[in-house]
Amino acid sequence: MNTPSPFQVNDLFRDWSVLRSQIEEWAVKDRFAFKVQIKDSQQADYICRTPEYQWRVFASHNRNKEIQLKILNERHTCIGRASTIREVHNSQSWLRRKVPEHLFVTRDTTTRQIIDILQLNYGITVNTEAARLARASLVNDRIEHQQEQFLKIPAYLELLRERNPWIHTSLHTVGSEHNPEAQHFQHVFICPAESQLSFI
Numbered sequence: 001m002n003t004p005s006p007f008q009v010n011d012l013f014r015d016w017s018v019l020r021s022q023i024e025e026w027a028v029k030d031r032f033a034f035k036v037q038i039k040d041s042q043q044a045d046y047i048c049r050t051p052e053y054q055w056r057v058f059a060s061h062n063r064n065k066e067i068q069l070k071i072l073n074e075r076h077t078c079i080g081r082a083s084t085i086r087e088v089h090n091s092q093s094w095l096r097r098k099v100p101e102h103l104f105v106t107r108d109t110t111t112r113q114i115i116d117i118l119q120l121n122y123g124i125t126v127n128t129e130a131a132r133l134a135r136a137s138l139v140n141d142r143i144e145h146q147q148e149q150f151l152k153i154p155a156y157l158e159l160l161r162e163r164n165p166w167i168h169t170s171l172h173t174v175g176s177e178h179n180p181e182a183q184h185f186q187h188v189f190i191c192p193a194e195s196q197l198s199f200i
């Protein structure tokens, strides 16, 4: 049941989040839960969640300010114990990273679909509330990301016109029914000078 450690003592890490996410993946694969004993800018100490833990990963800055793995104890005394809500696969950090690898989450995605796809790929059952939260934040991210992208269109068109004085552009939007300040994107039309001339 134990998968081999993804780490070796003295491994170096680009940043703390890389170490953390690799530990999360290992924990989900091997069905154990870990906790953070110490974490600050200089060091991170992860231990198994059982009180009589053996499993431990400790990393800290070395003299070159690199993140270096210093202590690694791969042995577990807890594997196969009853699952708890605190398991890694119920953490938002793991869910927000993993769900998009398998599912393009939109408003139409259901919490059930998220739970099922994770069951299928990892053989784990995610807590419904955790899946619901992850769904909500992933949907939000997507909408925010799209809004950001659409807001860049006018500036992009202006730049195009500056660089290509003969270009023709037009952007069509309609006012929102619900919010008088907001505009909904309809379409954008860009006609390069070369195309206009070819019509003459």
Ligand SMILES: [Zn+2]
Pocket: 032, 048, 049, 050, 053, 054, 055, 075, 076, 077, 078, 079
């Ligand atoms: Zn353990």
